[in-house]
Amino acid sequence: MKKVLAMSFKTGLGRSMRITLEDPREDLTSGEVRDAMNLIISKDIFNVEGGVAEIAGASVITTDTEELVFE
Secondary structure, three states: OEEEEEEEEEEOOOOEEEEEEEOOOOOOOHHHHHHHHHHHHHHOOOOOOOOEEEEEEEEEEEEOOOOOOOO
């Protein structure tokens, strides 16, 4: 099973931007994610037209992949 943390933002131009991180901690809290997202916004570390302006949401996505065997 694979897990990713998906953090969604709005740019200053009203566009969407998403950052995904693989294997988030099991005990990760929404407060920690919010704080990290606010830090990303305040440090303006990404070269995004209009800048990263606000938090749009976040989620942990879990996927389970089953390989198919061809005989």
